[in-house]
Amino acid sequence: MGDQYRSTKHSAAALDVPIMPNRPLAHVADPDPIGRIALRANKASGFIENEAFDPELLVYDDRYQNSLAFSERFNAHLSEVAELLRARFPKGARVVEVGCGKGDFFRLLSKGDYFSCRGFDAAYEGNDPRIERRFLSAEDRMVCDFVVLRHTLEHIRAPHDFLAFLRDIFGDVPIYIEVPDVDWTLKNQAFIDITYEHVNYFTRLALLGLFEPASVPEGGSLFDDQYQFVIGRLGALAPSFVESYRSDAWEGLEFDSLFPDVGSTIGKIEATLKDRRSAYVWGAATKGCMFLAHCARLGQVLDSVAFAVDSNPAKVGGFLPFSHVEICGPERFMAEASADGLLIVANPAYEGEIRRNLAGSRLASMEIVAL
Numbered sequence: 001m002g003d004q005y006r007s008t009k010h011s012a013a014a015l016d017v018p019i020m021p022n023r024p025l026a027h028v029a030d031p032d033p034i035g036r037i038a039l040r041a042n043k044a045s046g047f048i049e050n051e052a053f054d055p056e057l058l059v060y061d062d063r064y065q066n067s068l069a070f071s072e073r074f075n076a077h078l079s080e081v082a083e084l085l086r087a088r089f090p091k092g093a094r095v096v097e098v099g100c101g102k103g104d105f106f107r108l109l110s111k112g113d114y115f116s117c118r119g120f121d122a123a124y125e126g127n128d129p130r131i132e133r134r135f136l137s138a139e140d141r142m143v144c145d146f147v148v149l150r151h152t153l154e155h156i157r158a159p160h161d162f163l164a165f166l167r168d169i170f171g172d173v174p175i176y177i178e179v180p181d182v183d184w185t186l187k188n189q190a191f192i193d194i195t196y197e198h199v200n201y202f203t204r205l206a207l208l209g210l211f212e213p214a215s216v217p218e219g220g221s222l223f224d225d226q227y228q229f230v231i232g233r234l235g236a237l238a239p240s241f242v243e244s245y246r247s248d249a250w251e252g253l254e255f256d257s258l259f260p261d262v263g264s265t266i267g268k269i270e271a272t273l274k275d276r277r278s279a280y281v282w283g284a285a286t287k288g289c290m291f292l293a294h295c296a297r298l299g300q301v302l303d304s305v306a307f308a309v310d311s312n313p314a315k316v317g318g319f320l321p322f323s324h325v326e327i328c329g330p331e332r333f334m335a336e337a338s339a340d341g342l343l344i345v346a347n348p349a350y351e352g353e354i355r356r357n358l359a360g361s362r363l364a365s366m367e368i369v370a371l
Contacts, residue, residue: 014036014037014038014052015036015037015038015194015255016034016035016036016297017034017035017036017037017195017196017290017293017322018032018033018034018035018196018289018290018293018320018321018322019033019034019035019057019058019196019197019321020058020059020064020196020197020321021195021197021285021286021288021289021290021320021321022064022065022066022197022285022286022289023059023061023063023064023065023321024063024065024284024315024318024319024320024321024327025318025319025320025321025324026063026318026319027319028319028324030319032321032322032324033057034322035052035053035054035057035196036052036196037050037052037194037195037196037255038050038051038052038252039051039194039201039252039253039255039258040250040251040252040253041250041251041253042206042244042245042247042249042250043249043250043251044240044244044247044249045205045206045209045240045241045244045245046203046205046206046209047200047201047202047203047206047209047241047244047245048182048200048201048202048203048206048253049157049199049200049201050196050198050199053157053196053199055156055157055199057196058155058197060121060122060123061122061123062123062125064123065102065312065314065315066101066102066123066285067101067102067104067312067314068104068285068312069102069104070311070312070313071311071350071353072353073349073350073352073353074350077222077223077227078104078105078108079108080222081105081150081178081222081229082105082108082109082111084229085109085115085146085148085176086114086115088231089115089145089146089174091114091115092114092115092116093115093116093145093146094115094116094118094143094144094145095109095115095116095117095118095144095145095146095147095148096117096118096119096120096142096144096147096148096170097109097117097118097119097120097147097148097149097150098119098120098136098147098148098149098152098166099120099121099149099150099151099152099155100119100120100121100124100131100148100150101121101123101124101151102121102123102124102125102126103119103121103124103126103128103131105148105150106119106128106130106131107128109148110130117130118130118131118132118142118144119131119132120132120134120135120136121133121134121135122134122135136165136166136169138165138168140169141169142169142170143170143171144170144173145173145174146173146174146175146176147166147170147173147174147175147176147234148175148176149166149175149176149177149178150176150177150178151178151179151180151227153177153179153200153202154179154180154197154198154199154200154201154202155197155198155199155200156199156200157199157200158245159200159210160210160237160241160242160245163175163210163234163237164237166234167234167235167237170234171234171235172233172234172235172236173233173234173235174231174232174233174234175231175232175233175234176229176230176231177207177210177229177230177231177232178222178227178228178229179200179202179207179227179228179229180193180198180201180202180226180227180228181202181203181204181221181225181226181227181228182201182202182203183203183204184221184225184226185201186258189259189261189265190226190287190371191255191258191259191261191262191265191290191294192286192287192288192290192291192294192346192371193286193287193290194255194259194290195286195289195290197286202228204219204228206241207219207228207230208230209238209240209241210230210232210237210238210241211230211232211233211236211237211238212236212237212238213238214236215232215233215236217230217231217232217233217236218230218231218232219231223349224348224349226347226349262294262298263298265371266294266295266298266300266301267300269300269301269342269344269369270300270301270304272342272367272369273301273304273342276304276338276340276341276342277338277340277341278304278305278306278337278338278341278342279301279304279305279306279341279342279343279344280305280306280307280308280309280333280337280341280342280343280344281305281307281308281309281325281344281346282308282309282310282333282343282344282345282346282350282354283308283309283310283345283346283347283350284308284309284310284312284315284320284327285310285312285346285347287346287347287371288308288310288320288346289320289321289322289323291344291346291371292305292308292320292322292323292325293321293322293323295323296322296323302323302325305323305325306336306337306341307325307326307327307328307332307333308320308325308326308327308328309327309328309329309330309332309333310327310328310329311329311330313329315327316328316329330357334361334363337363337366339362339363339365339366340366341366342366342367342368342369343363343366343367343368343369344368344369344370344371345368345369345370345371346371347370347371348370348371351368351370354368355368
């Protein structure tokens with residue numbers, strides 16, 4: 001592992017953070033549980049995890065709103081992935097999406113009946129009979145031609161055990177896995193991507209290392225390199241990953257050493273706000289929530305934030321955990337935001353889309369800072 005993994009020999013100092021950024025509070029006074037992040041890295045595999053993670057703290061119910069499909073930019077990403085899978089698997093193939101969320105990708109994948117699709121997720125809210133509102137169990141056995149696992153594996157401790165669980169259910173079939181790319185996170189100092197919900201952080205080496213090299217798993221980058229994918233076979237899971245995970249080849253990682261510029265980044269934004277009326281944060285998902293959580297931790301910026309903006313109507317009217325900033329829709333932002341305010345865009349991938357939305361409006365000249 002390279003110098004970017006500066007570490008301590010013992011457990012890293014824990015960081016207190018909101019447990020579920022995508023589960024807005026209905027009221028400011030609602031219970032607001034806090035979790036701890038204590039990262040450690042496996043020197044053999046390049047895999048990183050939060051050793052303080054407790055899955056019992058996570059609640060995936062109707063209040064959990066992780067859909068990003070209200071963005072043109074994100075929908076373009078989903079379409080790209082759907083086309084990638086159509087190019088690799090034949091028409092009529094039977095696919096199961098495990099952890100299909102609100103069904104956004106499922107709808108694209110099943111469009112035109114190219115694939116025969118089935119989905120599972122306890123947080124699903126729709127009425128598609130092909131999606132079961134539950135998690136898979138050890139009693140499940142089903143036949144399919146490939147499995148899709150998008151942005152699910154980072155939420156499950158001991159990912160090799162979960163993949164072995166899927167192998168027991170589906171057998172030796174191909175699986176498409178998509179997760180955030182922690183190499184990109186570290187290179188771009190995206191400290192807001194470190195969140196309690198994600199117990200796992202995969203380097204590219206670690207993601208490919210889930211499968212035997214001889215099986216030739218296919219991998220690549222997506223969504224401006226923020227995400228990565230691998231296509232491997234469940235029958236070719238690598239024992240070496242399990243061995244390294246169960247070994248003592250771990251080192252604690254200090255958050256402040258991994259992301260030394262958190263204070264200066266937030267400090268620069270604080271200085272920019274000196275002569276402005278208000279700040280607004282576009283994006284009330286993980287990145288926006290974690291940015292405001294760090295602002296609260298450092299005692300900067302937060303007092304100037306009027307509200308957070310999100311295109312997902314299910315989040316509007318709620319409050320972000322930890323910072324308790326109100327979540328509003330784009331319509332209120334366009335009507336109430338001050339043109340001399342500062343717009344903080346939580347994810348740089350959406351900056352172009354947001355600028356296009358503001359073009360021609362009274363907010364067209366508003367200064368924008370992308371994190």
